[in-house]
Amino acid sequence: MHRFKPVGIAALLALVPMLAWAAEGEGGPKQATNWHAIVMFVGFVFLTLGITYWAASRTKSAAQFYSAGGGITGLQNGIAISGDYMSAASFLGISGLVYMSGYDGLIYSVGFLVGWPVVTFLIAEPLRNLGKYTFADVASFRLGQTETRILAACGSLVTVAFYLIAQMVGAGKLIQILFGLDYWMAVVIVGILMIIYVTFGGMLATTWVQIIKAVLLLSGASFMALAVLWHFGFSLEALFSTAVRVHPKHLAIMEPGTLVSNPISAISLGMALIFGTAGLPHILMRFFTVSDAKAARKSVFVATGLIGYFYILTFIIGFGAITLVATNPAFLDPVIAAAKGPLVAIKGGSNMAAIHLANAVGGNLFLGFISAVAFATILAVVSGLALAGASAISHDLYATVIRKGQADEQAEMRVSKIATICLGVLAIALGIIFENQNVAFMVGLAFCIAASCNFPVLLLSIYWRGLTTRGALIGGLLGLASAVIMVILSPAVWEQTIGYAKGSAPFPYENPALFSMTIAFVGIWLFSVIDNSRRATVDRNGFDAQFVRCQTGIGATTASSH
């Protein structure tokens, strides 16, 4: 990677004048430029570029590019997985939700967490034993390569695309507020850094960016939660009773409220969160970075512990913000506060609750730290997404479908780097196009597609002898299509994004996973059972050999030597 150095430096040089220019820009909805945050963020960028430089020298083969050569330890991978999951959306979004509605915020975080046990028991070890770089390796193990790879690549790319748009738009808005940078600049910086990390450092750099960010975020969130508890003499009673007193909903914040009013909606959302986790391509890919099934298992254990701990922290942070932010005029918009009360008057909206709390408990320096960590969080998550999307293009579509498995390894890596650059440019463009759109539904949609297309095909390919290529293809596409169509017909898109009248949405629930997953499973089952083709016999006969390898790991790819 001789090209790395000049390109990396050029990119950095490009950043500096942008930051300085932003500092001089004035007015608008932006905040004053936050120098503490910028200095700390630039420090993070230098550190991670240094790691990318180191990783580039160890990223020469396809195995190293896609899976860091299987050389990541269980503990490291667990921290990285937790990093993939602790996105800016879950840190700022859930603490903001707790700030606005109290107990309801907990409901979301629990849903995000409970997917992990399911991944441990059903997916993690078979994935490691059967696959190499992408989950399509597993799904297509005994099925027709071309059809299954195309299906898996579609499922991966659509999931990645929606997730990526949501992250890019969120990044632009957040950075605009935190750093005082223009929206488009923030999106461009995120896109360029993501391209550099992934094309030069592959999975190794992406993993370490994720680990560093996870450690920074967990430390910062721990400090905030401790500071809140310290403020109340480590008495939960004092914290909660103060929150109940100052919050306009009073005692109602201590019990479930209106957020989950419809049980069908709640169950459907829960299914999307749980089974979507087990179908997200950038998460599944992480299981190929460890040496064996035992390390895969350990990584989920570490990740579950860290994510659970993190959600307990966000709950305390949300309540801390009710007591320390909503009571401090410095963080509130005086006009709105006079008209509608202090809680909703929070500057920048409820997603800023954790950020203002950082200022309240740790002053300007800590505010800068948390802002920089929030930026770093977005960078790390989009890098993982880009790598997963690029692998679907190069490993599944190019190497297997187009070149029929005959692709030269260097050519395959070249394709994945080109794909990363294209995805980066596309992400920047989409981020700018969707600036003023309501993209809140997109993360839910990504989870729903993962749960309705990727997960059923993956699960049944591992455990059901009767699955055939045709059944997987038709059922998977039905799941994908029904998820997308029902989301478009749901209130979030039909009413809030397209703008039809309230109550006119043809599909009444926010999340269709309950229905689209049922369609996918029934479709896969039906079209497999009635499949009498020659291919179907091959598919079914391949099950026993696959199952032995799945259970014992005999024949599985092992860690490559460095």
Add this chain to the structure above:
Amino acid sequence: MAGQSYQAIQRNPKYQELVRTRSSFGWTLTAVTLVIYFGFILLIGYAPKFLGIPMGNSVMTIGLPIGLFVIVSAFVVVGIYVTRANSTYDRLTREIVEESR
């Protein structure tokens, strides 16, 4: 594949034991997780006031320890599985792999 064919491994009683115990344990724990989670969701959907019952004279409600229990239970069931897999399943797998050579 060097060594035994997969048919020979399938006939190994240790392999049969591994598959039987691990699948039933894995699916049981999956069911436990889903019952805890969807039980919580149904409680929220149909009996939100139940979660709002205060604990003694405190403003804290029983919804708090129940929510905490759901979070901790996710970690605990994963821990139970990992402990058992590290001892029993890994030993069986190692023996099967060695006998297949």
